[in-house]
Amino acid sequence: MGFWVECILFALLSLALQYVGGCDFFRGKWVPESDPSSYPVYNSATCPFIEREFNCEKNGRPDRNYLTYTWQPHDCNLARFDGEDLLRRLRGKKIMFVGDSLSRNQWQSLTCLLSTSVPNANYTIDRVDDVSTFTFMDSGVKVMLDRNVYLVDVVRENIGRVLKLDSIQSGKLWKGIDMLIFNTWHWWNRRGAAQPWDYIQVGNKTYKDMDRMAAFRMALTTWGGWVDSNIDPSKTMVFFQGISPSHYNGTDWNEPTAKTCQGQHQPLLGSTYPGGLPPAVAVLKAALSKIKKPITLLDITNLSLLRKDGHPSIYGLGGRTGMDCSHWCLPGVPDTWNQILYNIILNNKAMHS
Numbered sequence: 001m002g003f004w005v006e007c008i009l010f011a012l013l014s015l016a017l018q019y020v021g022g023c024d025f026f027r028g029k030w031v032p033e034s035d036p037s038s039y040p041v042y043n044s045a046t047c048p049f050i051e052r053e054f055n056c057e058k059n060g061r062p063d064r065n066y067l068t069y070t071w072q073p074h075d076c077n078l079a080r081f082d083g084e085d086l087l088r089r090l091r092g093k094k095i096m097f098v099g100d101s102l103s104r105n106q107w108q109s110l111t112c113l114l115s116t117s118v119p120n121a122n123y124t125i126d127r128v129d130d131v132s133t134f135t136f137m138d139s140g141v142k143v144m145l146d147r148n149v150y151l152v153d154v155v156r157e158n159i160g161r162v163l164k165l166d167s168i169q170s171g172k173l174w175k176g177i178d179m180l181i182f183n184t185w186h187w188w189n190r191r192g193a194a195q196p197w198d199y200i201q202v203g204n205k206t207y208k209d210m211d212r213m214a215a216f217r218m219a220l221t222t223w224g225g226w227v228d229s230n231i232d233p234s235k236t237m238v239f240f241q242g243i244s245p246s247h248y249n250g251t252d253w254n255e256p257t258a259k260t261c262q263g264q265h266q267p268l269l270g271s272t273y274p275g276g277l278p279p280a281v282a283v284l285k286a287a288l289s290k291i292k293k294p295i296t297l298l299d300i301t302n303l304s305l306l307r308k309d310g311h312p313s314i315y316g317l318g319g320r321t322g323m324d325c326s327h328w329c330l331p332g333v334p335d336t337w338n339q340i341l342y343n344i345i346l347n348n349k350a351m352h353s
């Protein structure tokens, strides 16, 4: 397909996605929370299962300003996240996040938001292979996480580990789920010891390596084919989490002396990010535009780009020796992703039945 045709499809798709309930939740700015006493809605004491990786406050992060911002869309107000209401709407249903550790970040945020909204909520957390399940016993809601960094398969064969861009066997785990929220991106640029495959296979051809953006595009096409042939939109809502940005280069936010996100204590105010969008966003949107079944993009890139202050930096898994400007502190930015997810559900007629 020609470049311009892709651009036009992309523009049409963006238009279609913009008007979720007449308002684009993803266009806006960060503003100080009007009622700081009610924020954040959870912490590591009220949500005791936050993993160390995201638990910035417990890991010693001293500043708290980053906890006091709320996302304000330009054209409407977001409803506050109401966990009790959401559990009622989702009674007996299964929600599954599928993706890498950014999915885990959002999954954990949602389980914290929901469990702290119900006093004395009874829940269980269990894990079978790559699937973690958080069950709210009283409403029968299951919030699940399938760790799957590429969505397409990595298979161990005689020659080594093969990343198969047109094979998606793990799709069998996603059947019968009421709401699916996919994500993949952060692992596509991994190289050396951090790269969990030795070859890439497309059709009958095997390669030692290839253009990573092209590989990402092919995998998304395979995944889109899975959605088109397996999803019944009357039963399952499908979301894509969107590209979650990292902050390792201060030039991108007009602070060239900053080599990482360490020491960033406040968001960019306003709505534009000087460094622009990561190129993966356009590839993702073009791939989504070719899928026939309805998919909602959680277009979280812009709002998250503005949050150079939201990452763990040295208050994450690696502590002082690590530098995490990819994941997000919890409580933090993924709570806003989930607040928007909640608002989309509120606007979706099918979910009211």
Ligand SMILES: *[C@@H]1O[C@H](CO)[C@@H](O)[C@H](O)[C@H]1NC(C)=O
Residues within 6 Å of the ligand: 026, 027, 028, 272, 273, 276, 277, 299, 302
């Ligand atoms: C995100 O930012 C890009 C580049 O600045 C802009 O073109 C796009 O319209 C923005 N999208 C949203 C949803 O704000």
Ligand SMILES: *[C@@H]1O[C@H](CO)[C@@H](O)[C@H](O)[C@H]1NC(C)=O
Residues within 6 Å of the ligand: 118, 119, 120, 121, 122, 138
């Ligand atoms: C949790 O379970 C206990 C014991 O079954 C029950 O009394 C309590 O009401 C439950 N909590 C909620 C929030 O439903």
Ligand SMILES: *[C@@H]1O[C@H](CO)[C@@H](O)[C@H](O)[C@H]1NC(C)=O
Residues within 6 Å of the ligand: 203, 204
């Ligand atoms: C792949 O190889 C198999 C046999 O090895 C053959 O039957 C099939 O047609 C080939 N597919 C393509 C797309 O070349």
Ligand SMILES: *[C@@H]1O[C@H](CO)[C@@H](O)[C@H](O)[C@H]1NC(C)=O
Residues within 6 Å of the ligand: 249, 250, 251, 252
């Ligand atoms: C940061 O980004 C700027 C502009 O894209 C680039 O010139 C510079 O090399 C980057 N710095 C690092 C350390 O990657």
